[in-house]
Amino acid sequence: MERKASSPMAPTFLVSAPGKVIVFGEHAAVHGQPAIAAAISLRSYLLVNTLSKSRRTVRLSFRDIGLDHTWDIDTLPWAAFNQPGRRRIYSSPATSLDPVLLAAVKPHVEAAVSPRLSDRERRMHTGSATAFLYLFLSLGSRQSHPAIYTLRSTIPVGAGLGSSASVCVCLSTALLLQTRALSGPHADHQQQQPPEEAKMQIERVNAWAFVGELCIHGRRPSGVDNTVSAYGNATVFRRAHDGGGGGPPTITPLSASFPKLPLLLVDTQQPRSTAEQVERVRMLAEEQPTITESILTTIGQLTTSALEVMSSSSFDSEDDMAIEGLGTLFRVNHGLLVSLGVSHPRLERVRELVDSAGIGWAKLTGAGGGGCAITLFRPTTKDEEMSVLENTLHTEGFRVYKTILGANGVGVLWPAVFHHDSVGGKPGEEINQEKFEKAVGPEGVEQLVGVGVQEKRQGWKFWACTAV
Ligand SMILES: Nc1ncnc2c1ncn2[C@@H]1O[C@H](COP(=O)(O)OP(=O)(O)O)[C@@H](O)[C@H]1O
Numbered sequence: 198m199e200r201k202a203s204s205p206m207a208p209t210f211l212v213s214a215p216g217k218v219i220v221f222g223e224h225a226a227v228h229g230q231p232a233i234a235a236a237i238s239l240r241s242y243l244l245v246n247t248l249s250k251s252r253r254t255v256r257l258s259f260r261d262i263g264l265d266h267t268w269d270i271d272t273l274p275w276a277a278f279n280q281p282g283r284r285r286i287y288s289s290p291a292t293s294l295d296p297v298l299l300a301a302v303k304p305h306v307e308a309a310v311s312p313r314l315s316d317r318e319r320r321m322h323t324g325s326a327t328a329f330l331y332l333f334l335s336l337g338s339r340q341s342h343p344a345i346y347t348l349r350s351t352i353p354v355g356a357g358l359g360s361s362a363s364v365c366v367c368l369s370t371a372l373l374l375q376t377r378a379l380s381g382p383h384a385d386h387q388q389q390q391p392p393e394e395a396k397m398q399i400e401r402v403n404a405w406a407f408v409g410e411l412c413i414h415g416r417r418p419s420g421v422d423n424t425v426s427a428y429g430n431a432t433v434f435r436r437a438h439d440g441g442g443g444g445p446p447t448i449t450p451l452s453a454s455f456p457k458l459p460l461l462l463v464d465t466q467q468p469r470s471t472a473e474q475v476e477r478v479r480m481l482a483e484e485q486p487t488i489t490e491s492i493l494t495t496i497g498q499l500t501t502s503a504l505e506v507m508s509s510s511s512f513d514s515e516d517d518m519a520i521e522g523l524g525t526l527f528r529v530n531h532g533l534l535v536s537l538g539v540s541h542p543r544l545e546r547v548r549e550l551v552d553s554a555g556i557g558w559a560k561l562t563g564a565g566g567g568g569c570a571i572t573l574f575r576p577t578t579k580d581e582e583m584s585v586l587e588n589t590l591h592t593e594g595f596r597v598y599k600t601i602l603g604a605n606g607v608g609v610l611w612p613a614v615f616h617h618d619s620v621g622g623k624p625g626e627e628i629n630q631e632k633f634e635k636a637v638g639p640e641g642v643e644q645l646v647g648v649g650v651q652e653k654r655q656g657w658k659f660w661a662c663t664a665v
């Protein structure tokens with residue numbers, strides 16, 4: 198696609214990208230076994246208000262983490278980003294950060310953004326601000342339109358649900374759209390883009406989102422979170438197992454027919470470190486190599502079985518027997534993770550409550566040691582039974598989210614107007630920045646602009662590529 202030369206002022210628009218859960222295979226994935234990760238209906242939303250050229254500022258309003266900062270466009274380090282050999286064109290994103298460019302961004306973040314906060318809060322702010330500036334300077338130019346980027350997310354921050362990746366997918370999409378370096382997404386099947394073209398757009402979004410992830414993490418993440426967030430549905434992730442050589446992982450997007458299973462996501466609110474949990478398994482492998490190897494291989498085998506079940510064209514998520522089979526795999530996978538030593542009393546409490554209610558199967562998701570559990574329910578579960586469980590979890594201090602496995606990937610609402618009567622406005626009315634910023638909690642954001650739970654909300658478009 199050729200980029201157009203002129204850049205008339207864009208209307209206010211919204212982009213949105215989902216969080217993720219690892220459904221099967223965490224930890225075994227570190228040792229070369231496959232894992233399945235899926236997009237969930239919790240999402241980040243980024244509203245972009247383009248301002249007139251005379252304003253010369255860009256503002257980030259990331260209300261969930263309390264970040265509100267404005268930069269003067271003309272004082273940003275454009276010279277560094279425009280140096281011959283350093284400038285990357287939008288169609289050829291970097292796969293690692295350029296230390297010279299990172300150093301040029303640093304003074305505009307470190308000294309400027311939220312100086313009076315605690316270290317932990319500052320890290321959150323500087324991570325997101327660095328990702329934004331690095332992408333803005335890479336994709337924009339001194340002539341870029343001034344704008345306000347307002348972000349709201351329904352994904353808990355730092356709970357292993359891919360909040361940072363979804364923020365980066367939103368930023369990458371918004372900036373590429375403003376640069377007019379993306380075509381589509383188109384509205385419906387009649388007008389649909391050729392799948393190959395749609396795939397190219399998602400790949401472009403994904404590659405720049407990974408650059409953002411590198412800025413936030415300060416280390417090299419696997420890339421699975423941003424890939425699931427950009428593509429949606431689900432992906433199979435497999436790290437190269439080459440005796441420590443560290444080749445790139447294989448990431449295989451699964452087809453859009455991946456079952457949209459409803460799940461209850463339970464956040465134990467117990468802080469945990471992915472690195473510590475991974476180290477725990479490594480130490481066990483050192484002490485008990487044969488046993489650990491056999492547990493990890495078994496997890497890999499059950500991931501492969503789960504993949505066969507879920508990608509089968511005859512899989513019916515309303516069928517008790519089909520869900521029972523998947524539930525058994527949840528139970529076994531969780532048990533194996535317990536035997537690796539990565540559960541936590543709070544995660545075991547969730548499992549105990551779900552088991553004793555007899556309505557489904559719970560499994561820890563992600564690194565464990567705290568963080569989140571996912572619960573799959575029998576199709577016959579009654580609403581009252583669900584409510585009792587939810588209330589008990591709530592009373593015991595857990596945070597509960599209803600989500601759908603295999604949600605849409607990155608989406609765009611262009612222009613950002615309401616398509617039907619809603620709490621926020623009338624059809625055709627622009628989505629107001631102030632209302633969006635002030636929406637109360639995840640429910641308020643969902644009600645105003647959500648596409649997570651209300652998958653059918655009109656106006657949102659998604660790139661549709663046929664995955665393998
Ligand atoms: N709603 C949000 N608004 C702004 N930045 C966010 C938001 N959610 C996440 N982030 C960024 O992502 C970081 C969290 O990333 P990480 O620790 O990897 O957690 P997760 O496992 O949820 O991705 C935060 O410190 C912040 O920089």
Ligand SMILES: C[C@@](O)(CCOP(=O)(O)O)CC(=O)O
Pocket residue numbers: 219222223224225226227356357358359419471474475562563564565568
């Ligand atoms: C434990 C592990 O398999 C998954 C970590 O998941 P998360 O950081 O909780 O999203 C580690 C990894 O795959 O890099």
